[in-house]
Amino acid sequence: MINILRTQEIxxxxxxPELMNxxxxxxxxxxxxxxxxxxxxxxxxxxxxxxxxxxLTYVWDGEMHRWEMxxxxxxxxxxxxxxxxxxxFDNRYFIKGIVRGKPKLTCNYYLNEFLFVKSxxxxxxxxxxxxxxxxxxxxxxxxxxxxxxxxxTDLKLAEYKSKEEFVLDLARxxxxxxLKELSGRGAxxxxxxxxxATTHPREMDIFVEGFNECVRGISSTVTxxxxxxxxTILAPYINExxxxxxxxxxxNRDLWTLGTKNSDRPGYKDLxxxxxxxxxxxxxxxxxxxxxxxxxxxxxxxxxxIIYALKYVDPDKLxxxxxxxxxxxxxxxxxxxxxxxxxxxKLACKEMGIRF
Amino acid sequence: xxKYIIILHVNDNFNIWIMRIEAYLTxxxxxxxxxxxxxxxxxxxxxxxxxxxxxxxxxxxFWIDLQSNLDFEYIHDxxxxxxxxxxxxxxxxxxxxxxxxxxxxxxxxxRKLVINSIIDRIDNIFNGYLSYNFMPTNRKWKxxxxxxxxxxxxxxxxxxxxxxINIVINxxxxxxxxxxxxxxxxxxxxxxxxxxxxxxxxxxxFQLYAPIRKLGIKYNIYTFFGSIAGRExxxxxxxxxxxxxxIYETNIDNIRVxxxxxxxxxxxxxxxxxxxxxxxxxVVKKIYKRGIxxxxxxSTNCDLEFLPFxxxxxxxxxxxxxxxxxxx
Numbered sequence: 001m002i003n004i005l006r007t008q009e010i011x012x013x014x015x016x017p018e019l020m021n022x023x024x025x026x027x028x029x030x031x032x033x034x035x036x037x038x039x040x041x042x043x044x045x046x047x048x049x050x051x052x053x054x055x056l057t058y059v060w061d062g063e064m065h066r067w068e069m070x071x072x073x074x075x076x077x078x079x080x081x082x083x084x085x086x087x088x089f090d091n092r093y094f095i096k097g098i099v100r101g102k103p104k105l106t107c108n109y110y111l112n113e114f115l116f117v118k119s120x121x122x123x124x125x126x127x128x129x130x131x132x133x134x135x136x137x138x139x140x141x142x143x144x145x146x147x148x149x150x151x152x153t154d155l156k157l158a159e160y161k162s163k164e165e166f167v168l169d170l171a172r173x174x175x176x177x178x179l180k181e182l183s184g185r186g187a188x189x190x191x192x193x194x195x196x197a198t199t200h201p202r203e204m205d206i207f208v209e210g211f212n213e214c215v216r217g218i219s220s221t222v223t224x225x226x227x228x229x230x231x232t233i234l235a236p237y238i239n240e241x242x243x244x245x246x247x248x249x250x251x252n253r254d255l256w257t258l259g260t261k262n263s264d265r266p267g268y269k270d271l272x273x274x275x276x277x278x279x280x281x282x283x284x285x286x287x288x289x290x291x292x293x294x295x296x297x298x299x300x301x302x303x304x305x306i307i308y309a310l311k312y313v314d315p316d317k318l319x320x321x322x323x324x325x326x327x328x329x330x331x332x333x334x335x336x337x338x339x340x341x342x343x344x345x346k347l348a349c350k351e352m353g354i355r356f
Numbered sequence: 357x358x359k360y361i362i363i364l365h366v367n368d369n370f371n372i373w374i375m376r377i378e379a380y381l382t383x384x385x386x387x388x389x390x391x392x393x394x395x396x397x398x399x400x401x402x403x404x405x406x407x408x409x410x411x412x413x414x415x416x417x418f419w420i421d422l423q424s425n426l427d428f429e430y431i432h433d434x435x436x437x438x439x440x441x442x443x444x445x446x447x448x449x450x451x452x453x454x455x456x457x458x459x460x461x462x463x464x465x466x467r468k469l470v471i472n473s474i475i476d477r478i479d480n481i482f483n484g485y486l487s488y489n490f491m492p493t494n495r496k497w498k499x500x501x502x503x504x505x506x507x508x509x510x511x512x513x514x515x516x517x518x519x520x521i522n523i524v525i526n527x528x529x530x531x532x533x534x535x536x537x538x539x540x541x542x543x544x545x546x547x548x549x550x551x552x553x554x555x556x557x558x559x560x561x562f563q564l565y566a567p568i569r570k571l572g573i574k575y576n577i578y579t580f581f582g583s584i585a586g587r588e589x590x591x592x593x594x595x596x597x598x599x600x601x602x603i604y605e606t607n608i609d610n611i612r613v614x615x616x617x618x619x620x621x622x623x624x625x626x627x628x629x630x631x632x633x634x635x636x637x638x639v640v641k642k643i644y645k646r647g648i649x650x651x652x653x654x655s656t657n658c659d660l661e662f663l664p665f666x667x668x669x670x671x672x673x674x675x676x677x678x679x680x681x682x683x684x
């Protein structure tokens with residue numbers, strides 16, 4: 001047993017205004033990629049070094065090389081077209097695509113980013129990539145639905161069959177080749193982001209098969225991140241996923257009061273279902289920071305969340321992270337939250353006699 | 357002036373259809389790119405209130421004018437400035453916005469409502485949320501709000517169930533009265549939970565609807581994100597003007613249609629794909645044959661907000677076209 005708590009960021013961080021403006025200009029065709037790339041690399045270095053200074057075990061550059069987790073793949077895979085902005089919540093929107101042909105990989109859209117971040121980081125890196133189920137779920141499925149909905153009034157079945165084919169095409173033809181290349185070029189830890197995983201309970205088998213097709217033949221550690229989801233839907237399938245690490249959001253659904261009793265930590269109640277009822281004994285990435293508020297979690301609260309989780313997860317299998325990427329917060333706030341997270345980890349380690 | 361359309365349709369098999377066909381929009385309608393940008397900048401404090409209000413009025417007016425031009429039977433309040441369907445209720449003292457939660461099986465998050473104390477006073481729920489000042493006075497107006505069952509299901513509370521039931525009834529009754537007083541003659545009660553819930557609590561449902569039925573205010577029940585199969589009778593006993601069927605969730609070969617007015621969610625507001633007219637005509641025929649229907653109302657299956665602005669406008673336009681073509 002390692003008896004040590006490890007920490008990680010989940011992925012995205014907010015781009016500084018200057019880079020954000022450059023990205024907007026680039027997307028609008030008003031600036032060259034070289035000008036954008038210079039700024040990306042400068043920002044990327046700053047972020048990686050800051051995260052290392054804060055003390056995270058695994059680092060990434062906050063996804064500065066990508067406009068957004070969905071936009072990045074769909075603008076780099078043939079078969080997709082952009083439809084326009086759709087709301088996620090309140091005033092937050094994302095640009096949603098349409099699949100109008102069979103997806104085809106034209107280039108590994110994560111490779112250069114990976115090679116750059118790996119070259120500048122002194123801590124181990126973990127590259128986050130968007131999973132096939134989420135890409136499919138966040139896309140208007142015209143190509144496959146048209147095919148499956150001909151001559152039927154059972155459109156629910158047509159939707160299922162068209163989603164299944166779409167996800168498996170993405171997993172086999174796009175994501176798996178990307179992972180193979182990243183793995184071959186030295187990516188030791190790859191995180192597949194699947195925030196949409198439990199969106200459609202009856203499609204859980206599609207999600208699982210899609211994930212498992214992605215990791216087929218990959219020797220690197222491939223982890224998965226899921227958030228804002230119903231974990232009681234996920235739990236029965238968790239042992240079917242070919243991964244030993246699952247990073248989940250919990251803080252968003254938890255209280256801000258201190259304590260380590262069940263009633264103090266309602267946001268973490270599903271740990272019991274996952275680890276005890278379904279016997280999952282892999283690594284858990286424990287979300288301890290709510291990414292939707294500027295309010296800073298006090299280190300004592302983070303400590304209590306960790307101590308609660310240690311009832312269900314061994315320390316060597318517990319990773320501490322924010323609920324999700326902190327891109328909804330100002331960078332300065334994100335760094336303060338992460339600093340508190342490390343302080344909370346230290347407090348928990350001290351109290352529980354764990355190395356950090 | 358109320359306008360009814362009575363059509364006589366002779367199809368390929370020389371069957372005669374006699375029914376009224378209407379069409380209208382429902383739910384939250386999307387903002388265009390400029391308005392999205394203005395709302396973000398307003399939130400960040402980068403623009404004046406004047407600029408913000410001007411943009412807000414522009415998008416509201418766009419949707420109202422479009423519906424007037426497309427000659428829909430009711431002009432639907434665009435509700436395009438709402439954060440989500442539930443947020444106006446946080447105007448009520450004692451109702452707070454809760455954590456972000458997934459809105460059914462969508463990549464859309466909303467805030468559940470948190471109610472932990474008895475609510476004494478409910479008034480002006482929709483303060484700042486309605487567009488009645490812009491609605492044409494020569495047309496009928498409608499709007500969507502959560503139905504009582506779905507509202508109950510979207511509340512986080514530590515109150516006793518009976519207390520919460522009374523609060524929900526009071527909220528919906530107050531909401532309906534307020535909307536009626538402002539000039540909305542029809543309200544779409546959004547009830548996805550009635551068809552989404554595997555275990556429908558019928559007692560609760562009828563308890564919630566009993567006082568609402570007595571108000572004498574007209575309401576539709578919109579069901580979506582689930583199939584009405586097996587729940588047709590229950591839905592027919594809730595006092596609604598019309599009940600909607602989401603044909604993308606309901607296999608119409610497996611249902612009965614015990615409603616004289618039925619809303620067909622014929623256009624999929626969750627896919628950009630424009631539906632084939634032959635398919636639509638086939639669905640309308642099949643549903644017509646499955647009941648004693650005197651009015652078919654063509655609509656989207658749910659809020660057009662699930663589509664980008666351009667596609668939402670195309671679907672609204674197509675809805676009007678479908679109505680015209682079905683009447684040929």
